[in-house]
Amino acid sequence: MSFDLYAPVDAILAGEAIIKSASSATLLLSNGEILEITGSGFSYLGDVLTAGSVTGLTLKTAGGSKIIEASGFVLDVATARSNPGNTPLDPNPTFNYDASAVPPDDGWGIYFDSGSGNDTIVGTQGHDDLAGFEGHDSILGLGGEDYIWGGLGNDTVRGGEDSDEIFGGSDSDELYGDGGDDLIMGGSGWDLIDGGDGMDIADFRDAAGKIVVTLNGAQDAAVFVAGGFADTIRNIEGVYGGDFADKLTGDALKNSFMGGGGKDTIDGGRGTDMALYFDKTSKVEVKLNGSTQVSVKVGGKVEDKIKNIEHVVGGAAGDKLTGDSKGNLLVGLGGKDQLTGGAGNDTLHGGEGRDVLEGGSGRDTFWFDDPVLYANRDTIKDFGGKDEIVLDSWYFGALGPTVTSNEFRKGTAARDADDFLIYNKANGKLYYDADGNGAGAQVEIAVLSNKPNLSASDFEIV
Numbered sequence: 001m002s003f004d005l006y007a008p009v010d011a012i013l014a015g016e017a018i019i020k021s022a023s024s025a026t027l028l029l030s031n032g033e034i035l036e037i038t039g040s041g042f043s044y045l046g047d048v049l050t051a052g053s054v055t056g057l058t059l060k061t062a063g064g065s066k067i068i069e070a071s072g073f074v075l076d077v078a079t080a081r082s083n084p085g086n087t088p089l090d091p092n093p094t095f096n097y098d099a100s101a102v103p104p105d106d107g108w109g110i111y112f113d114s115g116s117g118n119d120t121i122v123g124t125q126g127h128d129d130l131a132g133f134e135g136h137d138s139i140l141g142l143g144g145e146d147y148i149w150g151g152l153g154n155d156t157v158r159g160g161e162d163s164d165e166i167f168g169g170s171d172s173d174e175l176y177g178d179g180g181d182d183l184i185m186g187g188s189g190w191d192l193i194d195g196g197d198g199m200d201i202a203d204f205r206d207a208a209g210k211i212v213v214t215l216n217g218a219q220d221a222a223v224f225v226a227g228g229f230a231d232t233i234r235n236i237e238g239v240y241g242g243d244f245a246d247k248l249t250g251d252a253l254k255n256s257f258m259g260g261g262g263k264d265t266i267d268g269g270r271g272t273d274m275a276l277y278f279d280k281t282s283k284v285e286v287k288l289n290g291s292t293q294v295s296v297k298v299g300g301k302v303e304d305k306i307k308n309i310e311h312v313v314g315g316a317a318g319d320k321l322t323g324d325s326k327g328n329l330l331v332g333l334g335g336k337d338q339l340t341g342g343a344g345n346d347t348l349h350g351g352e353g354r355d356v357l358e359g360g361s362g363r364d365t366f367w368f369d370d371p372v373l374y375a376n377r378d379t380i381k382d383f384g385g386k387d388e389i390v391l392d393s394w395y396f397g398a399l400g401p402t403v404t405s406n407e408f409r410k411g412t413a414a415r416d417a418d419d420f421l422i423y424n425k426a427n428g429k430l431y432y433d434a435d436g437n438g439a440g441a442q443v444e445i446a447v448l449s450n451k452p453n454l455s456a457s458d459f460e461i462v
Contacts, residue, residue, distance in 0.1 A: 020044055118153075123160070132157075132169075150175070154189075163198070177235075186231050195235040202233050205260055207242035214249040215239070215269075238274075250308070259304050268308035275306050278333060280315030287322040288312070288342075318353070327362070350378045358382055365390055369462075372396070372432055372443050379447045383454075389430075389446070390460045396420075398434045399461055408456040413442065423454045430454075 020026070025037045025044075118135040125143035132139055133151040141148055141160040150157050151169040156176075159166050163180035172189040178196040185203040186193055193202050202223070204211050209226025215236060223231040226244075239248050243261035250257070250269035257266045258276035266275055275296070277284045282299030288309060296304040311329035312321050318335035325343040332339055333351040341348055341360045348357040349367040357366055358381040366383070369392030370376050383389075391399065398420045399407055409419040417436040423429070428451040433442035448454070 123148075145180075150187075159196075184236075190229070191231045193231055193233040193236065195233075195237065197235075199237045199254070199256075200235060201238040201240060201256070202231075202236045203240045204246075205240050205242050207244070209242075210244040210262075211239075211241050211246040211248070213239060213247075215251040215253070215255060217251050217253060256311075263302070264304045266304060266306040266309065268306075268310070270308070272310045273308060274311035274313065274329070275304075275309045276313045277315045277319075278313050281317060282315070283317045283335075284312075284314045284319040284321070286312060286320075288324040288326075288328060290324050290326065314351075323360070350376075352376050354378065356381065359387055363387060366446075368392065368445060369395060372434075372445060374444055377444050377446060379449055381449050383448045383450060383452050383458075388458055388460055390462055393461050396432060396461065398432075398436075401461055403456045403459040403461060405456050408454075408459070410454075413437075421456075421459070425451055425453070427451070 020042070022042050023038060023040050025042055026034060118137060121130050121132065121137065121139045123130055123141045123144070123146055127144040128141055128146045130139050130141060130146060131149045131151060132153065132155050134153060136153040137150060137155045139148055139150065139155065139157045141158065141164055143161045145162050146159060146164045148157050148159065148164060149167045149169055150173050152171060154171050155168065155173045157166050157168065157173065158176045159178050159180065159182050161179040164177065164182050166175050166177065166182060166184045168175050168185065168187045168189065168191050170188045172191060173186065174192045175184050175186060176194045176196055177184055177198065177200045179198060181198040182195055182200045183203055184193050184195065184200065185206065187206070195202070204223070204225070207225045207230075212224040213221060213233070215221055216234070218235050220232050220234050221236070222229060223233055237253055238256035240258045241248055241260040241262070241264055245262045246259055246264045248257045248259065248264065249267045250271065250273050252270040254272050255268055256274040256276055257268070258279065259266060260279065275286075277296070277298070280298050285297040286306070287294060289307075291308055293305050293307040295302045296306055310326050313331040314321055314333050314337060316334040318337055319332050320338045321330040321332065322340045323330060323342040323344065323346055327344040327346055328341055329347045329349070330339040330341065331349045331351060332353070332355050334353055336353045337350050337355040339348045339350060339355060340358045341362070341364055343361050345362045345364065346359055347365040347367060348359060349369070350357055352370050353376065355378045357378055359366070360382070363386040365388050366378070366380055367390045368378070372395050393399065403421065406416070406418050408421045408423070409415065410423050410425060412422070412424050414420075414422055414433045414437040417438065419436045420433055422431040422433060422442060424431075428448040429444055430446040430448060431442040432445050434440055
């Protein structure tokens with residue numbers, strides 16, 4: 001095994017320990033600096049460190065000492081590598097790395113690649129990249145949004161507190177998302193996937209055949225691939241299908257499904273469920289109808305059959321998404337989308353591009369959280385009643401937490417420095433002006449084609 005230490009130093013460790021004990025090893029870097037490794041249970045073959053549990057790393061340079069668990073350093077415990085004149089560390093050890101004691105507010109993470117052997121890896125409270133590679137490994141991400149790969153062998157992986165991406169690799173693994181909204185892919189082998197808390201996704205995009213699964217909440221649900229048993233999943237709220245004609249069925253919870261390629265059959269079941277088409281680059285067309293199965297066209301051709309779906313996310317092209325009598329969420333993403341809510345209290349989010357939004361009856365919400373550009377100007381056809389327009393504070397930063405009467409002006413242009421929203425009722429055009437009556441130009445963000453009366457109370461800032 002060798003250690004690679006990247007940025008701000010680029011040095012490879014000489015494998016020989018110049019000072020060694022059961023709880024520490026001092027190694028000489030190829031650039032003349034010294035690395036002190038502390039922990040417990042260290043064992044050696046001659047002067048070569050072969051096993052142990054690492055809890056601390058300190059880099060000693062001409063300018064003093066630095067704890068490696070600091071912003072800008074990355075630890076890579078990788079495969080064996082020979083350096084001229086040096087003996088590499090054992091390439092097949094059982095090695096443990098525990099960074100759990102690092103303060104959670106440091107804002108850093110580690111990259112750890114354990115090589116072969118049966119390893120135990122504990123990450124930090126930051127955003128870590130952890131890889132088990134060969135051997136039967138035990139990996140815990142702890143806090144932060146981690147990327148964890150079990151690799152070869154029968155691994156046990158736990159994501160920890162936050163939203164993680166977990167990949168089992170080959171062989172049969174136990175994969176636990178724990179807290180957060182996790183994305184978990186078992187890979188080959190018979191895997192156990194437990195999402196834990198949060199809205200978790202089981203990802204089968206690499207499946208070699210048709211996927212059949214019915215979600216079952218906290219209880220075990222069998223996943224069949226190409227007619228044979230593949231995985232067991234529980235505490236999973238969403239499924240990503242593969243390239244075949246998958247059959248995906250939800251439970252009583254809020255589920256989300258992406259069929260992927262192939263002609264899929266999706267039944268959301270009870271609860272409020274979502275069909276995802278963000279992977280599509282051709283126009284998506286669907287008209288929801290409750291428990292009645294409807295067709296989804298992609299690029300003008302029928303691709304999926306869906307029912308019991310309340311929310312739809314489109315793709316990169318100009319989609320046509322139509323709701324039913326329930327409260328629907330329709331998201332267009334890219335392209336010139338046409339979103340129609342129908343009855344119910346709907347939320348319409350056109351995304352980037354010039355979209356046409358029609359809420360229908362009910363109390364509807366029109367969402368704007370994309371860059372403030374004329375190219376993203378939307379048309380709202382039927383604003384009225386208790387409808388509202390939601391503006392994202394990231395893009396509409398001049399506005400306070402609540403739009404005040406001083407910040408909203410009826411007219412054609414800003415008069416005062418705090419006139420940030422300007423509405424011209426004569427033509428229904430709504431503008432955002434980040435500097436009020438300053439030198440910056442106002443940007444048209446929407447056209448309300450029915451020319452309703454608007455006031456500051458019709459807006460919400462999130």
